[in-house]
Amino acid sequence: MGEFTSGFFMGDGATNGRVLVVDDEADIRKVVRMTLQKAGYDVLEAENGEKAIETINAGENRLLLDILICDIRMPKINGVEAIAYFRANYPRVPVIVLTGFPDADMATSMLRQGVVDYLVKPVEGEKLRESVARAMEQRELAHL
Amino acid sequence: MQPVTDSSVVSKVVPTRVAILGAGRGGTALLDLLHLIPSIEIVGISDRDPGAPGLVRAKNLRIPVTGRIEELVYNDGVNLIMDVTGDPDVERFVQLHKRPETEILSGSAARVLWELVRHEANLQAELFHAEKLAGIGSFAAGIAHDINNPLQLIMGLAENLAEETDLKAVHEQAREIIEAVRRTSAISRDLTQYARKTSARDETIVLLNNRLDEALKIARYAVSFHDITVHKAYKESAAARGNPDEVLHLLVNLITNAVQAMEQGGGTLTLATEQSAGAVTLQITDTGCGIGPAVLQQLFEPFFTTKAPGKGTGLGLYNVKTIVSKMRGKIDVESGVGKGTTFRIRFPSVTENET
Numbered sequence: 423m424g425e426f427t428s429g430f431f432m433g434d435g436a437t438n439g440r441v442l443v444v445d446d447e448a449d450i451r452k453v454v455r456m457t458l459q460k461a462g463y464d465v466l467e468a469e470n471g472e473k474a475i476e477t478i479n480a481g482e483n484r485l486l487l488d489i490l491i492c493d494i495r496m497p498k499i500n501g502v503e504a505i506a507y508f509r510a511n512y513p514r515v516p517v518i519v520l521t522g523f524p525d526a527d528m529a530t531s532m533l534r535q536g537v538v539d540y541l542v543k544p545v546e547g548e549k550l551r552e553s554v555a556r557a558m559e560q561r562e563l564a565h566l
Numbered sequence: 567m568q569p570v571t572d573s574s575v576v577s578k579v580v581p582t583r584v585a586i587l588g589a590g591r592g593g594t595a596l597l598d599l600l601h602l603i604p605s606i607e608i609v610g611i612s613d614r615d616p617g618a619p620g621l622v623r624a625k626n627l628r629i630p631v632t633g634r635i636e637e638l639v640y641n642d643g644v645n646l647i648m649d650v651t652g653d654p655d656v657e658r659f660v661q662l663h664k665r666p667e668t669e670i671l672s673g674s675a676a677r678v679l680w681e682l683v684r685h686e687a688n689l690q691a692e693l694f695h696a697e698k699l700a701g702i703g704s705f706a707a708g709i710a711h712d713i714n715n716p717l718q719l720i721m722g723l724a725e726n727l728a729e730e731t732d733l734k735a736v737h738e739q740a741r742e743i744i745e746a747v748r749r750t751s752a753i754s755r756d757l758t759q760y761a762r763k764t765s766a767r768d769e770t771i772v773l774l775n776n777r778l779d780e781a782l783k784i785a786r787y788a789v790s791f792h793d794i795t796v797h798k799a800y801k802e803s804a805a806a807r808g809n810p811d812e813v814l815h816l817l818v819n820l821i822t823n824a825v826q827a828m829e830q831g832g833g834t835l836t837l838a839t840e841q842s843a844g845a846v847t848l849q850i851t852d853t854g855c856g857i858g859p860a861v862l863q864q865l866f867e868p869f870f871t872t873k874a875p876g877k878g879t880g881l882g883l884y885n886v887k888t889i890v891s892k893m894r895g896k897i898d899v900e901s902g903v904g905k906g907t908t909f910r911i912r913f914p915s916v917t918e919n920e921t
Contacts, residue, residue, distance in 0.1 A: 447715050449715065449716070449718075449719040449746075450715055450718055450719065452719075452722075453718060453719055453721070453722025453723065453726075454722070456722055456726055457722055457725070495707070495711055495790065495792075496792065497792035497793055498792070498793065500792070522710050522711040522712075522713075522714035522715050522718075523706075523707050523710040523711060523714075524710065525707070542714065543714040543715060543717060543718040544714060544717035544718040544720070544721040545718065545721070546721060546725070547721075547722065547725045
């Protein structure tokens with residue numbers, strides 16, 4: 423599956439980037455959306471790994487997705503499986519884990535798989551935006 | 567399907583027919599233990615004080631009660647008198663009037679025995695508690711999830727409120743924060759209630775449907791219910807006599823096991839209660855991996871576990887069986903490998919007890 427830089431397709435009025443938030447709790451998706459929209463990001467939502475995979479493979483998302491923010495504990499395809507899928511099929515999309523469970527083993531294993539950040543809820547808006555901004559830089563560097 | 571019941575003791579022994587004199591702490595402790603032993607029949611218990619705690623307990627256990635000690639001493643169905651009154655007059659009376667073939671256990675011998683029995687009961691309570699606390703260790707991920715998600719919502723909304731100018735949105739989000747705080751505080755309330763040590767003597771009428779719902783809530787901390795459909799088939803006002811905390815403990819164990827059996831690929835958890843003449847039945851059914859015949863035989867044995875080291879105490883189902891026995895119930899299991907498992911518990915019905 424080919425990948426293109428999102429910048430390639432950006433026209434006037436473009437956002438700072440497109441982020442897919444995967445979490446089974448609608449409340450979490452809502453506040454993450456609120457937090458990131460303030461920083462000019464375009465936010466997509468999915469309620470589990472299965473929906474996330476559907477979303478990224480739908481239409482132009484495949485080409486325009488910049489960052490994945492993913493929970494671990496979810497129904498259907500869980501975070502671990504979804505992240506493995508994304509790392510294998512979309513290696514240039516940086517993945518940020520946003521989880522309710524501070525688990526050092528899980529964090530280590532995730533970072534080894536190339537996840538760029540492991541954030542434990544509750545995370546402050548500023549910290550989340552910084553993490554996303556850093557991931558965006560990596561995303562752009564990867565395309566140089 | 568492989569049915570297995572707990573009636574492993576097939577007794578051909580002539581029952582020891584016991585009369586208990588004294589229904590204070592000693593008599594109550596003896597009652598609690600002796601009524602569990604199939605080869606012992608308690609003919610009756612007596613105390614001159616009609617308010618003695620053991621008399622109430624005996625009524626609940628459907629054991630005959632009398633205020634006249636003489637009745638039991640003369641009773642020719644009795645072959646052992648246990649005198650825990652500590653009253654020298656009673657002791658003399660029993661020595662003089664008992665039938666020659668009846669044996670007596672009295673004085674310090676009886677006291678030593680009931681101290682042993684009480685010690686045993688305390689150990690059992692400790693065991694219940696230790697196993698429950700060990701189980702709570704596995705709640706960490708569930709608790710973290712259930713606390714940190716609302717905290718994230720609260721954090722996000724509060725950060726937004728700091729800048730929000732639309733008064734309507736401010737009011738709406740403030741309400742959402744209050745609601746999230748309420749949800750979160752329910753978690754510590756549920757768990758502290760569950761974790762507390764139960765007093766073994768608190769017997770009352772236990773509403774089984776209510777306990778099942780409560781157990782479902784607690785079990786969600788221990789195991790993930792993702793991809794599991796819960797089906798409830800409750801008979802209205804199904805009830806048994808027992809300790810509500812112990813029943814909750816028992817149900818959390820069974821529900822947790824059922825969900826763990828469906829870890830691969832999900833399934834359906836069915837919780838059912840039924841009431842028939844003289845009995846109330848409670849069933850917990852999963853459509854999980856099932857239990858092989860070899861494991862089925864050892865299921866209720868203490869320290870038997872199929873879980874990885876550190877994951878199970880091997881005391882869960884043993885304690886389940888002990889609690890069921892205490893409530894004069896029976897538990898049996900039906901399981902098919904690859905099909906699923908049903909735990910069925912029958913308790914004596916409450917209405918019969920009450921009369």
